[in-house]
Amino acid sequence: MLIALVDQKLVDAQDAARRNDYCCPACHETVILHHGTRVQPYFAHKSLGDCAVATEGETQQHVLGKRQLAEFFRGWGPVTLEKILPKIQQRADCWVARDHPVAVEFQCSPISSEQVAQRTAGYRQLGVYPCWLLGERFARQKIGWSLIDRFASPLRGWGLCLLFWDVGRQQIRLIHHLYQDATGTYGYWQSWVASLAELEVGNQRRLWIPPINVRQFRHDLDQKLLRATPALRPLQETLYLHGHHLAGFPTVFVTQRVTPPLFGQGLLVWRAVVGAWMFALRGEVLTPATVERLAEQGLALIGGHLQAGRFDGKEGLARAQHDFVQDLVNGGYFVRVKTGWQINAEPQWAADYTAWLKNDEKKLG
Ligand SMILES: [Zn+2]
Structure with a gap:
């Protein structure tokens, strides 16, 4: 995690000094600042209790990606990293404050369809649009029902989509206009999206569907x-x-x-x-x-x-x-x-x- 509580204030790991009284903003248990020369600074629970938002074993990809996404979505409104939502016992990786708030989830660890459904339902209950961006683990998976069932959602101008965040390129790899042809084969197009403006404009390419044999x-x-x-x-x-x-x-x-x-x-x-x-x-x-x-x-x-x-x-x-x-x-x-x-x-x-x-x-x- 990137945000901890000290002296009743939220502190970002990258601005945090070494001290030993940081605690988790959700469960208030002690967290330790990890700060090396080659790793992104982050906090981790001292012992894994029953914290509702703890995501231990967070990878550097996740830590880095969250910061990049906070930057990426800034154009839509003020972004809060790791916003805790006590009412639904969830923590959004990035929270974009606007008329209809957006909760950005950068998903790097395995997650079941039940968990996705539960978290999505939580956000809906608050009137928040959940935006799932998938990490490397998911990028290696074949586009099929398992990914589509959990994460595919319609996006204006892009049809039915899966969104991947590429930490190296700092861009969204957008799998869009997902469909199945009559033989049951999954079809889609891929576009790299480098800015919110490109995301809002929607697909600009001509989509041609190959005929089935x-x-x-x-x-x-x-x-x-x-x-x-x-x-x-x-x-x-x-x-x-x-x-x-x-x-x-x-x-x-x-x-x-x-x-x-x-x-x-x-x-x-x-x-x-x-x-x-x-x-x-x-x-x-x-x-x-x-x-x-x-x-x-x-x-x-x-x-x-x-x-x-x-x-x-x-x-x-x-x-x-x-x-x-x-x-x-x-x-x-x-x-x-x-x-x-x-x-x-x-x-x-x-x-x-x-x-x-x-x-x-x-x-x-
Ligand atoms: Zn905690």
Whole structure:
């Protein structure tokens, strides 16, 4: 920690003289000033009690980063280092005082999604916007659900983002416009942000989404099914009950659309299961409520989520649902009726990947 209490005043470690009566502003236990020639000065609890805000084993990266961030965010208002918030028993690494205060968390140590959710909820309770900037440990991780669930949040002009603070460059490495393509692959863009002005201006680049290769995707699904990949088993079992093969989904199900990054194994397999369920209801009217229920069940089956830590997937799922039905109407498979949709024709499933391939080559030839 950088701030300690002495003579009822807060002192910054870099301005602190050597004395032995410093204490922690939160728990009032004794803290020791560490001050070397090569390390950033900092305070540490003499003994680890049950201090609510103690983060012992704080790295030099964290200590240095906090100071850099205090500097970075100064343009938004007066910054306080290590602001203690007794009401929620939390300590913000940097606190930016403004109409809507910002709590900056420079996260360098491991943290569970429950802890992130709890701290985020604490800040929300105070009407504070929590801004998580991730350190090296997280920068080495693959961009995937684990990071997205805990830390991704929407930022004006940047879509859904993950923010990393690079201590060496003293810049934000911004992973923005996070999405999943229809094969379930996570996509994003990266920008270096050197100032608050650049952050506020938002993305200035043209974003181009690479198209998916559906033939390759069918082939990969087929291979995974042959290897009995556990994640695909519930999907294939569901489709098997309807006499279908996952890799043989109908061409009308194919889409180049993308989803928010909580779609588990992706939009195409979601369409395969939801499609199989909908067409099993031939002779009935598919009401919006039925479609919605199947859409949610499908999302659960493909390992997707309706909710992440800091954004939810309801709108994304509603869009996926709407687009799918629209594609089926446009293809002549669904007909709009007063209370919903009726099945007009059945799309063709291939028996498996090999059968699909033969069919496809015939069409091409
Ligand atoms: Zn303490």
